[in-house]
Structures are given as structure tokens and as C-alpha cells.
Amino acid sequence: MEDFSAVYRECYPRVLAYAASHAGSRLAEDITSETFTIAWRKLDRMPSNALPWLIGIARNLVREARRQTTHYELADLPADDAFAVIELRAALASLSESDQEVLTLIAWHGLGAAEAAQVLGCTTATFFVRLHRARRRLQAALSSANFDRARESWKTS
Amino acid sequence: MEDLMKDLAQAKPPTPEVDPQRMESDLARIITLPRERPARKQFVRRFAPLVVIAAVIVLAVVLMPAPPQPVQPAAPPKWWHALTRQWSLMIVGDPADPYAVSFDHRTERWVAANQQIAVIQKDGEVTPFSLDRGTEWEAAGKPEAVPQVGGDHLVRIGPMKPAVQKTAVSGFQMSLHSNARFDSLDSLPADPRELGKALETIIGKDAYRIGSLAMELMSANVRDDQRRAAFELLKTLDGARFLGDVTVLDERRGTGVAIAAPSTFQFTGVETQLVADPETGLPILKRDVITTPQHGLPAGTAISQEQYLLLEQVDFEPILPQDVPVNGEVESPIIER
Numbered sequence: 001m002e003d004f005s006a007v008y009r010e011c012y013p014r015v016l017a018y019a020a021s022h023a024g025s026r027l028a029e030d031i032t033s034e035t036f037t038i039a040w041r042k043l044d045r046m047p048s049n050a051l052p053w054l055i056g057i058a059r060n061l062v063r064e065a066r067r068q069t070t071h072y073e074l075a076d077l078p079a080d081d082a083f084a085v086i087e088l089r090a091a092l093a094s095l096s097e098s099d100q101e102v103l104t105l106i107a108w109h110g111l112g113a114a115e116a117a118q119v120l121g122c123t124t125a126t127f128f129v130r131l132h133r134a135r136r137r138l139q140a141a142l143s144s145a146n147f148d149r150a151r152e153s154w155k156t157s
Numbered sequence: 158m159e160d161l162m163k164d165l166a167q168a169k170p171p172t173p174e175v176d177p178q179r180m181e182s183d184l185a186r187i188i189t190l191p192r193e194r195p196a197r198k199q200f201v202r203r204f205a206p207l208v209v210i211a212a213v214i215v216l217a218v219v220l221m222p223a224p225p226q227p228v229q230p231a232a233p234p235k236w237w238h239a240l241t242r243q244w245s246l247m248i249v250g251d252p253a254d255p256y257a258v259s260f261d262h263r264t265e266r267w268v269a270a271n272q273q274i275a276v277i278q279k280d281g282e283v284t285p286f287s288l289d290r291g292t293e294w295e296a297a298g299k300p301e302a303v304p305q306v307g308g309d310h311l312v313r314i315g316p317m318k319p320a321v322q323k324t325a326v327s328g329f330q331m332s333l334h335s336n337a338r339f340d341s342l343d344s345l346p347a348d349p350r351e352l353g354k355a356l357e358t359i360i361g362k363d364a365y366r367i368g369s370l371a372m373e374l375m376s377a378n379v380r381d382d383q384r385r386a387a388f389e390l391l392k393t394l395d396g397a398r399f400l401g402d403v404t405v406l407d408e409r410r411g412t413g414v415a416i417a418a419p420s421t422f423q424f425t426g427v428e429t430q431l432v433a434d435p436e437t438g439l440p441i442l443k444r445d446v447i448t449t450p451q452h453g454l455p456a457g458t459a460i461s462q463e464q465y466l467l468l469e470q471v472d473f474e475p476i477l478p479q480d481v482p483v484n485g486e487v488e489s490p491i492i493e494r
Contacts, residue, residue, distance in 0.1 A: 005467055008184050017172045025173050033183045040187045088168040107165040139161055 004043060007050045008036055015054050018109050022062045031061045052111060052118035059101075059119060091141040099134035106131065177476045185240055185263065185280075188466050191408070237268040237378035238471045245461035246286060248423050248452050249303040249312055255452060256293035257286040258303065258312050260490065263466075267475040268378065274323045274475050281317025283490045288453040302492065306452075307423055310491050318488040321481050331373050345374070347382040349389035356390075364395040365429075368416040372431050375440050376468055384438030391416065391431065398428075405432050406464065411441045424451055424460055440465050 015035050020028035035058040039046060047053050092100055105116040117127035241264050246257045262281025267274040285294035294303070294314075302311040331337040337359050339345065346352045353367060360366045371387040379387075391414045392399050400413030411432040418429040426448040433440045444462035447454060454460075477483070 004188065005184060005469055008187075009180075012180055013172070013175050016175060020173045021170050028173055029176070029179060033187075036183065037187050037190060040190060041193050043192055084164070085168045088164055092165065092168070103162075103165060107162050108169040135161060138165070142161075 004040060004046075007039075007046070007054075011051050011054050012036070014051060014109065015058050018055050018058050019062060021104065021108055022059075023065050027065055031058055031065065034061055049115070052115040055105075055109065055111070056119045056121070087142070091138055094141050095134065095137055098130070099137055102127070102130045102134045103138060178479065181476045185265075185466060189242065189464075235269060235473075236471050236475065237266075238467060238469050238475075239266045239268070239376060239465070240264075240467035241266075241376075242464040242466055243461070244459075244464075246454075247312060248306040250293060250297065250306065252306050254293065255306045256288050257452070258283050258314065259286040260317075262317055268329065270329065272323070272325050274321065274477070276477060276481075277320050277322065277487070278317040279319045279478075281319070281490075283312060283314050283317065285314065304494065305423075305491075309494060311494050313490045313492055315490075317490055319478055319481050320485060320487040321477055321483045322487075323483050329377065331370060331377075337370055342374075342377060342379050342383075345379065345383050347380065347386045349386045349393060352383070352386045353390045353393070364397075365416060365418060368394050368397070369429065372429070372440065372443060375431070375433060375438060376465055378470065381438055384433075388412075388414065388431075388433055388438055400430065400432075402435075403432055405442045409441055411435065415446075418445055421445075421460070425449075426451070427460070439468050 012032065016028055016032045019031040019035070023031055035054055038057050038061075039050070039054055045053075092103065095103075101120065102116070105111045105119060106113070111119065113127050113131070114124045116131075117124045120127065120130075122130070243260070243262055243264060245260045247260065248255045249258050250256045260281070260283050262277070263279040265276040265279060287293060294300075297303070299314075301315070302313045304311055326338070329339045329342055331339075337356075346355055352371070356367045356370050360370055368391055371390050375384050375387045391397055394416055396417045398415040400415055402410060403413040404410050405413075412435045413430055413432040415428045415430040418427040420427060424445075424447050427445050428448055430442075430444050430446055431440055432442045442462060442464050444459040446457055446459050449456050
């Protein structure tokens with residue numbers, strides 16, 4: 001039980017951040033709470049490095065929440081973000097859900113490749129391939145004609 | 158490409174702030190929930206090859222000369238944090254046809270060498286408890302307060318109001334024994350006999366008092382060897398009964414010991430049982446059980462119990478309910494008639 005509470009306190013902020021970035025701040029605390037409830041029930045299966053396992057549980061709950069509602073709340077994004085940041089988020093949003101997931105597990109949630117692979121249920125080698133492709137697609141999205149046009153319109157508006 | 162990932166990291170949405178109160182209240186709720194029973198055989202069958210491989214790797218690592226490690230002194234933890242859930246029964250109503258009420262609440266204690274903070278009556282509630290699956294309280298018109306049987310007070314049905322108590326103390330004060338205070342828990346003997354002598358000098362030669370103090374020490378910030386000594390001491394007390402391996406609550410397994418307890422104002426023939434984790438010595442459950450049938454309750458019924466939810470060293474400051482004044486009035490559910 002001591003171990004569980006230590007893991008809980010250590011990982012709670014990161015699971016919350018994951019839930020908030022994928023399901024919005026309104027649902028984030030509930031998803032985090034449910035994640036740890038499931039983790040407690042399955043405590044005997046909790047690995048020593050619990051974070052990827054917990055994020056894997058949270059990921060399933062986020063997907064379930066999305067299935068149950070026709071639209072889900074996106075993360076609250078500050079309106080005064082720099083242009084480059086807005087552009088990058090828009091390019092990310094134009095990618096497939098699986099590409100977004102691969103990229104954000106590394107860039108936003110600070111997981112290593114092996115940990116991210118564990119969350120997604122694939123091998124590390126497969127994850128590297130998926131990451132490489134997702135990066136390429138993000139780069140392509142950023143330099144696509146649509147974005148160039150959008151960039152121009154933002155500059156002039 | 159690397160720059161792209163760095164840029165993407167910059168575009169991370171703002172991380173939500175953790176609400177410490179929500180976090181702790183969720184934790185307290187979660188750890189009271191039942192856990193899945195481990196599928197041991199299946200686990201062993203599935204992971205036995207991995208265990209063998211891991212053992213070989215561990216052996217190889219152990220046999221390799223270890224590089225010198227820089228020594229980094231760890232900051233000592235500030236608080237001993239204990240979260241417990243208390244439940245007890247009280248016989249109420251018409252003495253000729255009594256029923257019971259149950260008190261269910263949590264206590265959270267933060268103990269340091271020179272101060273103690275307790276949140277009492279947390280998530281507390283008093284509810285009617287039928288002795289024979291009847292509806293005595295409903296039949297009595299659902300009174301808000303009911304008279305104790307054999308006592309002078311009333312018991313108020315409904316939610317309890319939490320209270321925060323903060324005291325500055327010198328040394329470690331034991332809550333069940335007002336005269337037991339230790340300048341240092343670390344200096345307590347780790348030998349059962351020596352520990353028994355040390356406790357005897359503080360509270361006298363009374364088996365139950367020594368036993369209950371030993372139980373309290375087991376839930377305090379002592380070392381594992383001291384905790385084990387306290388459990389061994391309990392087994393050697395006059396009239397103590399070793400219960401062996403027992404399963405309590407949601408299938409938690411532990412080792413139990415029972416000592417005869419004094420009568421309460423409503424129950425006689427009571428024994429206090431303590432079940433501890435055999436590996437760590439940390440207590441799991443303490444309960445008072447009647448040894449003879451009373452008030453329609455069969456022998457072996459628990460009339461009160463304390464479940465140890467969290468016993469841990471923490472290095473963060475106590476998280477207290479914001480809307481409860483510190484050292485304000487304690488609104489007890491037991492009131493004057």
C-alpha cells in the first residue's frame with residue numbers, strides 16, 4: 001500500500017497532464033481518478049516503472065470517453081500563444097490520431113521510446129518506425145500549401 | 158527532425174495544476190476499494206521463464222564488481238502520515254428492544270517530533286444498524302437522535318463534521334496513552350523482552366495497556382525490527398492468543414494476535430485483535446471482538462475496528478481541509494440528552 005501511494009503521488013501529475021491534453025481539463029481529474037482506481041484493483045500487475053502502464057490505462061479511458069460523447073473537449077489552449085506554437089498545434093491536429101499519439105507521448109509527456117511503446121502496445125523498434133513516419137508527416141504538414149496559405153492569412157488578418 | 162520535436166515540446170498545452178485535496182481524497186477512497194485476487198498459478202506459469210532469465214542476469218550483475226557510487230545524503234522525511242478508517246457499533250433505542258448505530262469515519266494524522274496534526278471525523282457518518290435485519294429505526298419514526306442503551310447520552314444520526322486538531326508537543330505523543338511520550342522512537346529496543354520492560358516503566362505492569370501501546374507503536378514511525386519486536390511482545394503477553402495467518406477485509410492476508418480487553422460500557426468479554434503484514438510488520442487491522450453473544454450479536458462479532466489505510470513517511474506538508482478551522486470546536490455525534 002505504501003508503494004501504491006508513493007507511485008500515486010509521483011505519477012498523478014503526469015497522468016493528469018496526459019488526460020487533460022487528450023480529453024480536456026473538465027474530464028482530466030475524473031479520468032485520472034479512474035486510472036488509479038483500476039491500477040489499485042490490478043495492483044499485483046503494476047510494473048516497477050508504473051508510468052507507462054498508468055498512461056496506457058488512461059489512454060483506454062480517454063478513448064472510452066471519446067466514444068461516449070459526440071464531441072470531446074480539447075485541451076484549454078491559451079489564446080495568446082506565439083504564432084509558431086499555434087501553427088505547430090494546427091499541423092499536429094491535421095495528422096491522424098495515431099501519429100499525434102506517437103509524437104505527443106514523447107514531446108509532451110516525456111516518455112522514452114521504450115515506455116511509449118509500452119503504452120501503445122508495440123515493440124520499441126516498431127515505435128521508432130512509427131515515430132519517424134509521424135515526424136515526417138508533421139514536417140510535411142507544416143510545409144504544405146494549406147499551411148502556407150493559412151500562415152499568410154494569419155499574418156494579414 | 159530533432160528541432161521539430163523540441164518545437165513540438167514547446168507547443169505542449171498548459172499542464173493542469175494538481176488539486177492536492179482532490180488528489181489525497183481520491184487516494185483515500187481508492188485504497189479502501191477491493192482489489193483483484195492475484196492469479197498466482199497463472200502468473201507463475203506465464204512468467205517462470207522470465208524469472209529464470211532475470212535471475213541469471215541478476216546473478217551476473219551481482220558478481221560483477223560494482224563501480225563506486227557517489228554518496229548523496231537523503232533529506233529526512235518530515236512527517237509520519239497515518240490514514241485510518243474507524244468503524245464501531247453502539248447499542249441504542251429501547252433497552253427492551255434495542256438496535257444499533259454504526260460510526261464510520263476516517264482519521265488522518267501527521268506526526269513529527271514536535272507537533273501533531275489530526276483530521277478527525279473525516280467522511281464520517283452515523284447510520285442505523287439493525288441487529289436482526291429489522292427496521293427498528295424506521296419503526297421508531299427515524300429519530301434524528303437516539304438514546305444510548307446503558308448511557309446518559311444521545312447519538313445523532315447522520316453525517317459527522319470533520320475537525321482539525323493541531324498540537325505542539327515535545328517528543329512523540331501516543332494518542333491512546335496520554336502519559337506515554339517518547340523523545341525518540343528510534344531508541345526503543347528492538348528486542349521483544351526489552352521493549353516490554355521499556356513500556357512497563359511508562360505505563361505500569363498491565364498486560365492490556367502494554368499491549369495496546371505496543372499496537373500503537375506498530376502504527377508509528379518506528380523501524381521494521383522494532384515493529385516486529387512489538388508484535389512478538391504482543392504474543393508473549395499474559396492471556397494473548399496467536400491467531401496465525403488470517404484473511405481480513407478485502408482478502409488481505411496477515412498474521413494475527415489477540416489480547417483480552419477490558420469491558421466497555423455496553424459490552425463485556427471483549428478481545429482486541431491485531432492483524433499485521435508479516436513482511437513489514439505494519440498493522441492492517443485492529444478490531445475489538447466480543448467473545449460471547451450479546452445484544453443479539455453472535456460471539457466473534459467485531460464491535461469496533463480500525464483499518465490502517467496509509468502508514469508512510471512523507472516529505473510534503475500536511476494537506477488539510479480548507480473549510481475546517483484549526484482547533485475549532487469538535488462537533489461530536491454523541492450529545493447531551
